[in-house]
Amino acid sequence: MIRRRALLAAPALLIPAQAKAQDPWPSRPVRVIVPSAPGDGGDSIARLYAAKLQEAFGQPFPVENRTGAGGRIGTEAAARAAPDGHTLIMGNAGSHGINGAVYRNLPYDLVRDFQPISLLVEAPNVLVVNRKVLDVGSVADLIAHARARPGRLDYASGGVGTSAHLSMELFKSMAGLEMQHVPFRGAANGLQALVSGAPPVMFVNLPPAMAIIQRGELHALAVTSMQRTPDLPDTPTVHESGLPGFETIAWFGLLAPAGTPRPVVDRLHAACVTIASLPETVAAVRRIGGFPRATTPEEFHERVRDDVAKWRRLVAEKNLALE
Incomplete structure (x- = not known):
């Protein structure tokens, strides 16, 4: 776990804290929805980053597990939240990729209804x-x-x-x-x-x-x-x-509801990039078999869009029998 002094020593993490006088965000705790159960990969990564974001911004970042329906319950809760920067979601390849192929009548659009911040981990x-x-x-x-x-x-x-x-x-x-x-x-x-x-x-x-x-x-x-x-x-x-060409990669990343102010997105992105590069973060992620990744919001948006399209093609081509 990253020590407090390591966080305070990171220049990019100091910038959001210094900007609080001009920018009221965050004015209260920022909840981080995890659309899976405690102990899952996304939960572990969310708690790792939430603790460091709390250090960076001076407000609690409580993790809220909203399980069920293959991640749809938590994802819908995030999509419907106010786009004020006080609700985030630790999305993953299932909640923000595969579900767009498996379910035809989702009450949200994975591409239009979310503002990506950064991809964080691949595994x-x-x-x-x-x-x-x-x-x-x-x-x-x-x-x-x-x-x-x-x-x-x-x-x-x-x-x-x-x-x-x-x-x-x-x-x-x-x-x-x-x-x-x-x-x-x-x-x-x-x-x-x-x-x-x-x-x-x-x-x-x-x-x-x-x-x-x-x-x-x-x-x-x-x-x-x-x-x-x-x-x-x-x-x-x-x-x-014996199954040449077989490949599936899991990923985890931070997103906000669409319409979240760009200055808030940029501050969160800058903090995530710095956190991802800290030796303590790299070690923690590698211990659980993941690989730290940091992208721009635009690159992460493309990843979500491309993943939804890829899984739709795969489901159609392989005629996969999904419930």
């Missing part, structure tokens, strides 16, 4: 298995096991429409498998069930799974990036394990 998903229940040691073993038992192997996810869910749907489509989806309310709950053995397999963002893998409670079969991750150097990619 691969990882395919994990409880080998006490399902003794497979490779992707090939898993595919063979599932093919021999069509429709009888369950898999978990942190919710319908999450990047981990769509990772498995893509996996099933490319491997020609029939498996049953058991969604949980957040990745942490799905991982807890997996450790207990039911269901025995799932894709999950690497950050919430890293410690469990390191403790040996679950076995990592493969990661979803095109190259191996340095955090699990002996774990192959799905791409190299």
